[in-house]
Amino acid sequence: GAGVSQTPxxxxxxxxxxxxxxxxxxxxxxxxxWYRQSLGQGPEFLIYFQGTGAADDSGLPNDRFFAVRPEGSxxxxxxxxxxxxxxxxxxxxxxxxxGGPHQYFGPGTRLTVL
Amino acid sequence: xxxxxxxxxxxxxQEGEDVSMNCTSSSIFNTWLWYKQDPGEGPVLLIALYxxxxxxxxxxxxxxxxxxxxxxxxxxxxxIPSDVGIYFCAGQLRNNDMRFGAGTRLTVKP
Numbered sequence: 698g699a700g701v702s703q704t705p706x707x708x709x710x711x712x713x714x715x716x717x718x719x720x721x722x723x724x725x726x727x728x729x730x731w732y733r734q735s736l737g738q739g740p741e742f743l744i745y746f747q748g749t750g751a752a753d754d755s756g757l758p759n760d761r762f763f764a765v766r767p768e769g770s771x772x773x774x775x776x777x778x779x780x781x782x783x784x785x786x787x788x789x790x791x792x793x794x795x796g797g798p799h800q801y802f803g804p805g806t807r808l809t810v811l
Numbered sequence: 812x813x814x815x816x817x818x819x820x821x822x823x824x825q826e827g828e829d830v831s832m833n834c835t836s837s838s839i840f841n842t843w844l845w846y847k848q849d850p851g852e853g854p855v856l857l858i859a860l861y862x863x864x865x866x867x868x869x870x871x872x873x874x875x876x877x878x879x880x881x882x883x884x885x886x887x888x889x890x891i892p893s894d895v896g897i898y899f900c901a902g903q904l905r906n907n908d909m910r911f912g913a914g915t916r917l918t919v920k921p
Contacts, residue, residue, distance in 0.1 A: 737914075739914055740911050
């Protein structure tokens with residue numbers, strides 16, 4: 698079956714622009730996570746959805762970052778007024794239950810802010 | 812927040828050799844996990860450990876959940892070229908709170 702998919706695979710933008718990153722989780726998975734992975738580092742938790750609601754957004758670095766999951770499936774991570782420090786790989790993961798350890802990761806979106 | 816210290820940072824080994832890497836934390840975790848990440852891909856779960864002292868194998872991989880719940884190790888026996896990649900430990904406290912180490916980059920020379 699299809700795994701977690703993320704689009705675009707690469708995004709290059711200019712400082713100050715707005716970007717949206719999309720995640721399609723595995724069908725039927727209720728939990729969805731966003732992580733940010735900087736070069737040479739492990740993934741860093743951003744936000745967790747259980748169904749349509751953001752159950753934990755404590756990892757979002759500031760109010761320029763926002764994520765939605767309006768129908769409990771696809772999620773969009775939105776970054777306003779991008780900064781060069783936002784450059785990273787943004788990973789999405791989903792799991793079949795409420796936050797079990799078996800998270801299935803997508804390939805990520807590599808964001809480059811010039 | 813909790814910080815995971817993973818070592819070594821990188822390893823260069825000959826095909827057929829055994830490999831060992833470990834992860835320590837100043838905090839206690841309920842679950843320890845080991846992931847492998849290939850270039851351009853997301854991490855893939857290798858082994859999950861749920862109880863202190865637990866020793867679990869997955870093929871040539873063996874991992875243990877430390878007794879103190881603050882550490883874990885991963886061993887790979889008889890390495891092969893496809894073992895190349897970055898290995899991450901992760902500790903999970905609550906269901907949605909997973910912290911990753913910085914990774915061990917493994918290179919296997921044929």
